[in-house]
Amino acid sequence: MKNVLRFLAVAALLVFAVTAADDVATAVHGTVTKIDSSTKTMVVKTKDGTEHTIHYTDKTAVWGADKTAAGAKDTVKGVAEGSEVVVRYSEKGGEKSAIEVDKVGKDGLHYVDGTVEKVGADGKTVVVKASDGTEHTFDVAGKDTAKGVDKTGKVTVYYTEKGGKKVAHFFEKL
Secondary structure, three states: OOHHHHHHHHHHHHHHHHHHOOOEEEEEEEEEEEEEOOOEEEEEOOOOOEEEEEEOOOOOOEEOOOOOOOOOOOOOOOOOOEEEEEEEEEEEEEEEEEEEEEEEEEEEEEEEEEEEEEOOOOOOEEEEEEEOEEEEEEEEEOOOOOEEEEEEEEEEEEEEEOOOEEEEEEEEEE
16 A cells, blocks of 8 residues: 555656656747637737747736726737737646736837846846947846856846836847
């Protein structure tokens, strides 16, 4: 009986590990080319022409969108076709599910490409040198935001400006 219980416990852990490994969070930056409110999906086309079909729910957070368009047909809480966005999503079983949609632009996210020059000892600040030679210092929004950012690594930093400070929301390795 003890061996059966041990076997079941190990099997459950293996199933959990496989499921957890399949649920990976990532981001895609592109233009919304289609929104289908009946299937709750959006298609985001990246610079390289790749199209990503991503599911969204009522719980999907949306930032920087036009709130007056939020009730319009074929919008996702104010994000419409033609909007430049960054979508953070998880993927499980080949299906992408939006966690957060950030509109890029004046009222949304900004971004800069560059090389990481310095990561603060506490991980709460990151300095990035852009290709034009300017250095940008970012406060880090969350404890895992700068996770995996290496000094001298090339990145795109997605950030907002609050109170005169640049706040990094996430980093994409280039």
